[in-house]
Amino acid sequence: MRWFARAVDVDIGTLSALTVECKRCGRRVAVDGRLPKPGIRCPGCGFTFRISPNSRRASSGLVAAPAGEKTSAPPAWPSRVVELKRHPREEPSPGPPPVEKRPQSTGKAASNRSQAAWLTDESFVVAAKNFEEAKTETNRHWYLLGSELAMYVNWQLVTWIGIAAGQQIDDPQSWGLDFAMVVTFIGMLLPMIKDRPTLAAALVAGGAALLAHGLPNQLGLLLAALAGIGAGVLAERRWPAVVQG
Amino acid sequence: MNEFLLIAGMAVATMASRIPLLVWLSKRNLPAGWFRALRYVPPAVLAAIILPAVLIVDGKLTFAVSNAPLAAGIVTALVGWRSRSLLLTILVGMAALFIWRAIFNF
Numbered sequence: 001m002r003w004f005a006r007a008v009d010v011d012i013g014t015l016s017a018l019t020v021e022c023k024r025c026g027r028r029v030a031v032d033g034r035l036p037k038p039g040i041r042c043p044g045c046g047f048t049f050r051i052s053p054n055s056r057r058a059s060s061g062l063v064a065a066p067a068g069e070k071t072s073a074p075p076a077w078p079s080r081v082v083e084l085k086r087h088p089r090e091e092p093s094p095g096p097p098p099v100e101k102r103p104q105s106t107g108k109a110a111s112n113r114s115q116a117a118w119l120t121d122e123s124f125v126v127a128a129k130n131f132e133e134a135k136t137e138t139n140r141h142w143y144l145l146g147s148e149l150a151m152y153v154n155w156q157l158v159t160w161i162g163i164a165a166g167q168q169i170d171d172p173q174s175w176g177l178d179f180a181m182v183v184t185f186i187g188m189l190l191p192m193i194k195d196r197p198t199l200a201a202a203l204v205a206g207g208a209a210l211l212a213h214g215l216p217n218q219l220g221l222l223l224a225a226l227a228g229i230g231a232g233v234l235a236e237r238r239w240p241a242v243v244q245g
Numbered sequence: 246m247n248e249f250l251l252i253a254g255m256a257v258a259t260m261a262s263r264i265p266l267l268v269w270l271s272k273r274n275l276p277a278g279w280f281r282a283l284r285y286v287p288p289a290v291l292a293a294i295i296l297p298a299v300l301i302v303d304g305k306l307t308f309a310v311s312n313a314p315l316a317a318g319i320v321t322a323l324v325g326w327r328s329r330s331l332l333l334t335i336l337v338g339m340a341a342l343f344i345w346r347a348i349f350n351f
Contacts, residue, residue, distance in 0.1 A: 116263035117256075125287065141271075176342055179314055182298040183321050183338030189291040190325040190334075198288045205289035206296035210306065213297045221293050228289025233282050241284070 115141060118148035120155075125188045196239035201232030311349045317342035 127144040130136055136143045166172045193199050205228025212220030275283075299318035300306055308315065321338030328334060 116267045117260055119263060121291075128287070176313075176346070177339075179298075179317065179342050180335065180339055182295055182314065182318065183335050183342075184331070185291045185295050186318060186321045186338065187325045187331040187334035189288060189295060190322065191329060192288045192291070198285065201285035202288040202292035206292035209293035209297050210300060213301055214304070220297075221290070224293035225286065225289045228292065229282050229285045232285030232289065236281065241281070 115145050115148060118145070118152050120148065120151055122184070122188070123147040123151050129191075195242040197232045197235040197241045200235035201228040204228050204231035313342055313345040313349065316345045 123144065126147045130143060131140055169175070189202065193202055205224045208227040209220055209224035212223050214220070295318070299314045302312055317338055320341035321334055324337045325334035
Protein backbone atom coordinates (compact mmCIF):
# COMPACT_ATOMS: atom_id res chain seq x y z
CA MET A 1 0.00 0.00 0.00
CA ARG A 2 1.54 3.24 -1.07
CA TRP A 3 0.41 6.82 -1.16
CA PHE A 4 1.51 9.33 -3.68
CA ALA A 5 1.63 13.05 -3.30
CA ARG A 6 2.11 16.06 -5.42
CA ALA A 7 4.51 18.43 -3.82
CA VAL A 8 4.31 21.87 -5.27
CA ASP A 9 7.41 23.76 -6.28
CA VAL A 10 9.58 21.95 -3.81
CA ASP A 11 13.29 21.56 -4.02
CA ILE A 12 13.68 18.03 -2.88
CA GLY A 13 17.09 18.83 -1.43
CA THR A 14 15.72 21.29 1.08
CA LEU A 15 11.99 20.66 1.08
CA SER A 16 11.04 23.67 3.12
CA ALA A 17 7.65 25.13 3.87
CA LEU A 18 5.58 22.26 2.57
CA THR A 19 2.16 21.23 3.69
CA VAL A 20 0.95 17.77 3.02
CA GLU A 21 -2.75 17.28 2.90
CA CYS A 22 -4.06 13.86 3.74
CA LYS A 23 -6.82 13.03 1.35
CA ARG A 24 -8.24 10.49 3.73
CA CYS A 25 -8.94 12.74 6.70
CA GLY A 26 -8.33 16.14 5.10
CA ARG A 27 -5.89 17.25 7.72
CA ARG A 28 -2.83 19.26 6.78
CA VAL A 29 0.59 18.41 8.10
CA ALA A 30 3.28 21.05 7.91
CA VAL A 31 6.79 19.96 7.00
CA ASP A 32 9.58 22.41 7.58
CA GLY A 33 13.25 22.07 6.88
CA ARG A 34 14.53 18.56 6.62
CA LEU A 35 12.18 15.66 6.33
CA PRO A 36 11.70 13.76 9.57
CA LYS A 37 13.55 10.48 9.34
CA PRO A 38 10.76 8.07 10.25
CA GLY A 39 8.37 10.01 8.04
CA ILE A 40 5.47 12.39 8.35
CA ARG A 41 2.76 11.30 10.69
CA CYS A 42 -0.76 12.34 9.84
CA PRO A 43 -2.47 13.42 13.06
CA GLY A 44 -5.84 12.55 11.60
CA CYS A 45 -5.51 8.94 10.69
CA GLY A 46 -2.23 8.07 12.33
CA PHE A 47 -0.35 6.95 9.26
CA THR A 48 3.29 7.72 8.80
CA PHE A 49 4.40 8.70 5.33
CA ARG A 50 7.85 8.78 3.92
CA ILE A 51 8.84 10.97 1.00
CA SER A 52 11.08 9.35 -1.54
CA PRO A 53 12.25 11.96 -4.02
CA ASN A 54 13.00 9.65 -6.91
CA SER A 55 9.56 8.43 -7.71
CA ARG A 56 7.75 9.91 -10.61
CA ARG A 57 4.40 8.32 -10.09
CA ALA A 58 1.23 10.28 -10.59
CA SER A 59 -0.45 11.83 -7.62
CA SER A 60 -3.49 10.18 -6.21
CA GLY A 61 -3.46 9.69 -2.45
CA LEU A 62 -2.14 12.82 -0.88
CA VAL A 63 -1.92 16.36 -2.06
CA ALA A 64 0.75 18.70 -0.87
CA ALA A 65 0.70 22.44 -1.24
CA PRO A 66 3.02 25.20 -0.04
CA ALA A 67 2.43 26.18 3.55
CA GLY A 68 0.17 29.17 3.89
CA GLU A 69 -1.72 28.46 0.73
CA LYS A 70 -5.23 27.81 1.83
CA THR A 71 -6.85 26.83 -1.42
CA SER A 72 -6.75 23.24 -2.54
CA ALA A 73 -7.02 24.26 -6.18
CA PRO A 74 -4.35 22.72 -8.40
CA PRO A 75 -1.38 25.02 -8.93
CA ALA A 76 -0.83 26.68 -12.24
CA TRP A 77 2.96 26.60 -12.14
CA PRO A 78 5.12 23.56 -12.86
CA SER A 79 5.23 21.11 -10.04
CA ARG A 80 7.31 18.23 -8.98
CA VAL A 81 5.92 14.89 -8.02
CA VAL A 82 7.22 13.23 -4.95
CA GLU A 83 6.15 9.95 -3.55
CA LEU A 84 4.70 9.58 -0.10
CA LYS A 85 5.01 6.05 1.10
CA ARG A 86 3.33 4.62 4.12
CA HIS A 87 5.86 3.55 6.63
CA PRO A 88 5.65 -0.23 7.00
CA ARG A 89 6.22 -0.33 10.75
CA GLU A 90 3.50 2.14 11.64
CA GLU A 91 0.63 -0.18 10.85
CA PRO A 92 -2.50 1.45 12.22
CA SER A 93 -4.89 -0.65 14.29
CA PRO A 94 -8.26 0.79 13.22
CA GLY A 95 -9.03 -1.23 10.13
CA PRO A 96 -7.36 -1.36 6.77
CA PRO A 97 -6.81 1.86 4.85
CA PRO A 98 -9.37 2.62 2.17
CA VAL A 99 -8.51 1.05 -1.13
CA GLU A 100 -7.80 3.66 -3.74
CA LYS A 101 -10.26 3.17 -6.53
CA ARG A 102 -8.57 2.90 -9.87
CA PRO A 103 -10.11 5.60 -12.04
CA GLN A 104 -9.45 3.77 -15.28
CA SER A 105 -9.77 0.18 -14.20
CA THR A 106 -12.30 -0.71 -16.85
CA GLY A 107 -10.66 -1.73 -20.05
CA LYS A 108 -7.20 -0.98 -18.77
CA ALA A 109 -5.96 -4.54 -18.97
CA ALA A 110 -7.37 -4.85 -22.47
CA SER A 111 -5.76 -1.62 -23.58
CA ASN A 112 -2.50 -2.74 -22.00
CA ARG A 113 -2.57 -5.82 -24.15
CA SER A 114 -3.16 -3.83 -27.30
CA GLN A 115 -0.51 -1.31 -26.26
CA ALA A 116 2.03 -4.08 -25.96
CA ALA A 117 1.35 -5.16 -29.52
CA TRP A 118 1.95 -1.76 -31.08
CA LEU A 119 4.72 -0.50 -28.85
CA THR A 120 7.71 0.92 -30.71
CA ASP A 121 10.77 2.75 -29.49
CA GLU A 122 9.46 5.97 -30.98
CA SER A 123 6.04 5.78 -29.28
CA PHE A 124 7.72 4.94 -26.02
CA VAL A 125 9.87 8.04 -26.18
CA VAL A 126 6.96 10.28 -27.20
CA ALA A 127 4.72 8.94 -24.44
CA ALA A 128 7.44 8.98 -21.79
CA LYS A 129 8.24 12.60 -22.61
CA ASN A 130 4.57 13.53 -22.40
CA PHE A 131 4.14 11.79 -19.04
CA GLU A 132 7.33 13.30 -17.69
CA GLU A 133 6.16 16.79 -18.55
CA ALA A 134 2.82 15.85 -16.96
CA LYS A 135 0.86 17.00 -19.97
CA THR A 136 -1.53 14.08 -19.73
CA GLU A 137 -2.72 13.39 -16.22
CA THR A 138 -5.44 10.80 -16.63
CA ASN A 139 -6.01 7.93 -19.03
CA ARG A 140 -2.38 7.94 -20.01
CA HIS A 141 -2.69 4.50 -21.53
CA TRP A 142 -4.96 5.95 -24.20
CA TYR A 143 -2.38 8.57 -25.01
CA LEU A 144 0.18 5.83 -25.45
CA LEU A 145 -2.16 3.79 -27.61
CA GLY A 146 -2.94 6.83 -29.77
CA SER A 147 0.74 7.47 -30.34
CA GLU A 148 1.34 3.81 -31.12
CA LEU A 149 -1.48 3.57 -33.63
CA ALA A 150 -0.46 6.80 -35.37
CA MET A 151 3.08 5.48 -35.75
CA TYR A 152 1.85 2.06 -36.82
CA VAL A 153 -0.50 3.32 -39.51
CA ASN A 154 2.24 5.59 -40.81
CA TRP A 155 4.67 2.71 -40.82
CA GLN A 156 2.32 0.50 -42.83
CA LEU A 157 1.65 3.30 -45.28
CA VAL A 158 5.30 4.09 -45.87
CA THR A 159 6.10 0.37 -46.14
CA TRP A 160 3.60 0.08 -48.99
CA ILE A 161 5.18 3.06 -50.71
CA GLY A 162 8.56 1.43 -50.17
CA ILE A 163 7.40 -1.84 -51.71
CA ALA A 164 6.15 0.00 -54.78
CA ALA A 165 8.97 2.50 -55.13
CA GLY A 166 11.74 0.08 -54.11
CA GLN A 167 11.14 -1.97 -57.23
CA GLN A 168 11.85 1.06 -59.41
CA ILE A 169 15.30 1.49 -57.87
CA ASP A 170 18.18 -0.78 -58.87
CA ASP A 171 19.82 -1.29 -55.50
CA PRO A 172 17.82 0.30 -52.68
CA GLN A 173 20.25 -1.06 -50.09
CA SER A 174 23.06 1.06 -51.46
CA TRP A 175 21.15 4.25 -50.67
CA GLY A 176 21.77 3.75 -46.99
CA LEU A 177 18.24 4.69 -46.03
CA ASP A 178 18.46 2.35 -43.06
CA PHE A 179 20.71 4.97 -41.53
CA ALA A 180 17.51 6.94 -40.86
CA MET A 181 16.95 4.70 -37.84
CA VAL A 182 20.34 5.59 -36.39
CA VAL A 183 19.74 9.28 -37.07
CA THR A 184 16.35 9.08 -35.35
CA PHE A 185 17.87 7.32 -32.37
CA ILE A 186 20.55 9.98 -32.07
CA GLY A 187 17.82 12.63 -32.06
CA MET A 188 15.94 10.72 -29.37
CA LEU A 189 18.99 10.01 -27.23
CA LEU A 190 20.26 13.57 -26.88
CA PRO A 191 17.31 15.02 -24.92
CA MET A 192 17.52 12.04 -22.55
CA ILE A 193 20.99 13.07 -21.42
CA LYS A 194 20.11 15.70 -18.86
CA ASP A 195 22.44 14.88 -16.01
CA ARG A 196 25.67 13.07 -15.33
CA PRO A 197 24.12 9.69 -14.46
CA THR A 198 22.26 9.51 -17.79
CA LEU A 199 25.45 10.58 -19.58
CA ALA A 200 27.37 7.84 -17.77
CA ALA A 201 24.71 5.28 -18.70
CA ALA A 202 24.89 6.25 -22.39
CA LEU A 203 28.70 6.34 -22.53
CA VAL A 204 29.21 3.05 -20.73
CA ALA A 205 26.48 1.30 -22.72
CA GLY A 206 27.89 2.64 -25.99
CA GLY A 207 31.42 1.57 -25.08
CA ALA A 208 30.27 -1.85 -23.95
CA ALA A 209 28.30 -2.30 -27.18
CA LEU A 210 31.45 -1.55 -29.18
CA LEU A 211 33.45 -4.08 -27.19
CA ALA A 212 30.73 -6.74 -27.38
CA HIS A 213 29.52 -6.22 -30.95
CA GLY A 214 30.82 -9.58 -32.12
CA LEU A 215 28.63 -11.60 -29.79
CA PRO A 216 25.79 -13.59 -31.38
CA ASN A 217 22.04 -12.95 -31.10
CA GLN A 218 22.33 -9.31 -30.09
CA LEU A 219 23.77 -10.48 -26.79
CA GLY A 220 26.13 -7.52 -26.92
CA LEU A 221 23.20 -5.10 -26.90
CA LEU A 222 21.75 -6.78 -23.82
CA LEU A 223 25.06 -6.75 -21.96
CA ALA A 224 25.70 -3.14 -22.98
CA ALA A 225 22.26 -2.07 -21.72
CA LEU A 226 22.86 -3.77 -18.38
CA ALA A 227 26.30 -2.15 -18.10
CA GLY A 228 24.76 1.24 -18.88
CA ILE A 229 22.02 0.83 -16.28
CA GLY A 230 24.62 -0.19 -13.71
CA ALA A 231 26.75 2.82 -14.59
CA GLY A 232 23.76 5.15 -14.22
CA VAL A 233 22.83 3.78 -10.82
CA LEU A 234 26.43 3.97 -9.61
CA ALA A 235 26.87 7.49 -10.98
CA GLU A 236 23.80 8.57 -9.01
CA ARG A 237 25.73 8.04 -5.80
CA ARG A 238 28.25 10.65 -6.83
CA TRP A 239 26.20 13.08 -8.87
CA PRO A 240 22.57 13.84 -8.19
CA ALA A 241 20.07 12.83 -10.79
CA VAL A 242 17.76 15.45 -12.21
CA VAL A 243 14.28 14.25 -11.42
CA GLN A 244 11.52 15.85 -13.40
CA GLY A 245 7.90 15.55 -12.52
CA MET B 246 2.54 -19.02 -47.63
CA ASN B 247 5.78 -19.39 -45.72
CA GLU B 248 6.06 -15.64 -45.36
CA PHE B 249 2.68 -15.45 -43.70
CA LEU B 250 3.63 -18.19 -41.27
CA LEU B 251 6.83 -16.30 -40.53
CA ILE B 252 4.96 -13.05 -39.90
CA ALA B 253 2.37 -14.79 -37.72
CA GLY B 254 5.13 -16.48 -35.76
CA MET B 255 6.92 -13.21 -35.18
CA ALA B 256 3.64 -11.58 -34.12
CA VAL B 257 3.12 -14.31 -31.53
CA ALA B 258 6.71 -14.00 -30.32
CA THR B 259 6.39 -10.22 -30.04
CA MET B 260 3.15 -10.38 -28.10
CA ALA B 261 4.41 -13.16 -25.83
CA SER B 262 7.46 -11.15 -24.87
CA ARG B 263 5.63 -7.86 -24.26
CA ILE B 264 2.13 -8.51 -22.98
CA PRO B 265 2.76 -10.49 -19.77
CA LEU B 266 5.07 -7.93 -18.18
CA LEU B 267 2.98 -4.94 -19.22
CA VAL B 268 -0.26 -6.43 -17.91
CA TRP B 269 1.40 -7.69 -14.74
CA LEU B 270 3.03 -4.35 -14.00
CA SER B 271 -0.18 -2.40 -14.59
CA LYS B 272 -1.62 -3.95 -11.45
CA ARG B 273 1.22 -3.16 -9.07
CA ASN B 274 3.80 -0.57 -8.15
CA LEU B 275 7.47 -1.29 -8.43
CA PRO B 276 9.88 -0.38 -5.64
CA ALA B 277 11.32 3.12 -6.07
CA GLY B 278 14.80 1.69 -6.65
CA TRP B 279 13.57 -0.14 -9.71
CA PHE B 280 12.18 3.04 -11.16
CA ARG B 281 15.51 4.71 -10.60
CA ALA B 282 17.32 1.95 -12.47
CA LEU B 283 14.73 1.81 -15.26
CA ARG B 284 15.36 5.51 -15.92
CA TYR B 285 18.67 4.48 -17.51
CA VAL B 286 17.25 1.88 -19.88
CA PRO B 287 16.35 4.25 -22.75
CA PRO B 288 19.66 6.15 -22.90
CA ALA B 289 21.67 2.95 -22.41
CA VAL B 290 19.84 0.99 -25.12
CA LEU B 291 19.87 3.85 -27.62
CA ALA B 292 23.57 4.49 -27.10
CA ALA B 293 24.26 0.76 -27.41
CA ILE B 294 22.50 0.73 -30.80
CA ILE B 295 23.94 4.01 -32.10
CA LEU B 296 27.65 3.65 -31.38
CA PRO B 297 28.22 0.31 -33.15
CA ALA B 298 26.05 1.52 -36.05
CA VAL B 299 28.28 4.52 -36.71
CA LEU B 300 31.68 3.19 -35.66
CA ILE B 301 31.75 -0.41 -36.87
CA VAL B 302 32.25 -0.91 -40.59
CA ASP B 303 32.54 -4.49 -41.86
CA GLY B 304 33.02 -5.77 -38.34
CA LYS B 305 35.84 -3.39 -37.47
CA LEU B 306 36.06 -0.23 -35.41
CA THR B 307 36.59 2.50 -38.00
CA PHE B 308 37.44 6.13 -37.34
CA ALA B 309 38.40 6.84 -40.96
CA VAL B 310 37.20 9.99 -42.72
CA SER B 311 35.58 7.78 -45.35
CA ASN B 312 33.24 6.38 -42.65
CA ALA B 313 30.17 8.31 -43.78
CA PRO B 314 27.89 7.09 -40.94
CA LEU B 315 30.40 8.40 -38.40
CA ALA B 316 30.60 11.81 -40.04
CA ALA B 317 26.84 12.00 -40.47
CA GLY B 318 26.36 10.80 -36.91
CA ILE B 319 28.54 13.63 -35.58
CA VAL B 320 26.63 16.20 -37.65
CA THR B 321 23.34 14.68 -36.46
CA ALA B 322 24.41 14.84 -32.84
CA LEU B 323 25.45 18.49 -33.16
CA VAL B 324 22.20 19.48 -34.85
CA GLY B 325 20.11 17.47 -32.41
CA TRP B 326 21.91 18.95 -29.45
CA ARG B 327 21.55 22.54 -30.65
CA SER B 328 18.08 22.41 -32.21
CA ARG B 329 16.25 19.91 -29.97
CA SER B 330 14.02 19.24 -32.97
CA LEU B 331 13.75 15.59 -33.91
CA LEU B 332 12.47 16.19 -37.44
CA LEU B 333 15.21 18.69 -38.28
CA THR B 334 17.79 16.32 -36.79
CA ILE B 335 16.62 13.44 -38.98
CA LEU B 336 16.54 15.52 -42.15
CA VAL B 337 19.95 17.12 -41.59
CA GLY B 338 21.43 13.77 -40.54
CA MET B 339 20.31 12.01 -43.72
CA ALA B 340 21.42 14.96 -45.86
CA ALA B 341 24.83 14.83 -44.17
CA LEU B 342 25.10 11.12 -44.98
CA PHE B 343 24.28 11.64 -48.66
CA ILE B 344 26.58 14.63 -49.02
CA TRP B 345 29.47 12.90 -47.28
CA ARG B 346 29.08 9.84 -49.48
CA ALA B 347 28.88 11.98 -52.59
CA ILE B 348 32.13 13.69 -51.62
CA PHE B 349 34.00 10.49 -50.83
CA ASN B 350 32.22 8.61 -53.59
CA PHE B 351 31.46 5.17 -52.22
